[in-house]
Amino acid sequence: MIPVLVFDIETVPDVAGLRKLGDVVPDLSDAEVAELAFAARREKTGSDFLPHHLQRIVAISCAFRDREGFRVRSLGTPADSEAALIQSFFKVIERYTPILVSWNGGGFDLPVLNYRALVHGIAAAKYWDMGEDDRDFKWNNYIARYHMRHTDLMDVLAMYQPRASAPLDALAKMCGFPGKMGMDGSQVWNAFCEGRIEEIRNYCETDVVNTYLLYARFQLMRGAFTSDDYATEIDVVKRALAAETGPQWQEYLAAFDV
Numbered sequence: 001m002i003p004v005l006v007f008d009i010e011t012v013p014d015v016a017g018l019r020k021l022g023d024v025v026p027d028l029s030d031a032e033v034a035e036l037a038f039a040a041r042r043e044k045t046g047s048d049f050l051p052h053h054l055q056r057i058v059a060i061s062c063a064f065r066d067r068e069g070f071r072v073r074s075l076g077t078p079a080d081s082e083a084a085l086i087q088s089f090f091k092v093i094e095r096y097t098p099i100l101v102s103w104n105g106g107g108f109d110l111p112v113l114n115y116r117a118l119v120h121g122i123a124a125a126k127y128w129d130m131g132e133d134d135r136d137f138k139w140n141n142y143i144a145r146y147h148m149r150h151t152d153l154m155d156v157l158a159m160y161q162p163r164a165s166a167p168l169d170a171l172a173k174m175c176g177f178p179g180k181m182g183m184d185g186s187q188v189w190n191a192f193c194e195g196r197i198e199e200i201r202n203y204c205e206t207d208v209v210n211t212y213l214l215y216a217r218f219q220l221m222r223g224a225f226t227s228d229d230y231a232t233e234i235d236v237v238k239r240a241l242a243a244e245t246g247p248q249w250q251e252y253l254a255a256f257d258v
Contacts, residue, residue, distance in 0.1 A: 004065040004215070005062055005098035007100065008060070009061075013037055018033050018037050053112075055112045057082050061205045062089075072208060075092075082120070101150075104154045129142075154168070168211065172210040176258035177210055177258065178210065178256060181203065205246065216237075
């Protein structure tokens with residue numbers, strides 16, 4: 001079995017970057033700097049969603065499936081630096097060479113990881129290999145949009161048409177899975193400002209489980225899983241979550257409709 005690594009990131013405005021790039025009054029608070037950036041972005045685009053390179057990563061959560069079972073974790077600790085979290089993510093890729101699975105990872109998570117790794121000077125040789133070191137990677141690598149070594153489920157299911165994209169929460173619930181729990185992406189900045197990083201990590205973990213469950217259903221749809229394989233896989237996930245101690249999992253398991 002090739003290991004599967006489902007990943008998701010949570011981000012906040014890169015206030016330090018905003019201070020470097022803008023004419024910011026020195027005594028403004030981080031929240032005030034961010035609000036100025038939001039206001040400028042809203043005026044320019046109608047949305048306060050900042051560009052990818054101005055997103056700072058505060059959580060990276062992963063669901064990992066291999067022969068040993070299914071595990072879900074947030075990388076590092078709540079106190080770790082952004083650089084440490086990113087380094088941990090690329091170390092997992094370096095060690096296991098997994099299939100990466102995401103929901104909009106090609107449109108958001110990986111570009112943010114790329115920019116932030118560049119800012120911090122983080123090496124990720126296996127991730128960037130496009131056949132220079134391993135010839136197999138020429139035909140199936142993490143970078144190319146149409147390769148399956150990184151399967152962006154949202155992109156694949158939409159046939160690579162942005163206007164056909166669907167939200168993770170909606171698809172998960174339509175398939176009988178719990179969907180998002182605790183918060184959504186729009187609430188992460190306020191939660192971060194209030195010091196609720198553990199809640200952010202817990203929320204991010206439920207997202208990667210939702211994505212893995214949809215990936216299992218995708219494997220059924222494309223013939224990689226039989227009906228029995230699929231039922232077994234859902235049971236593996238449920239049993240693994242039942243053994244977890246995080247406060248989110250009891251509510252999550254109760255929300256299953258399959």
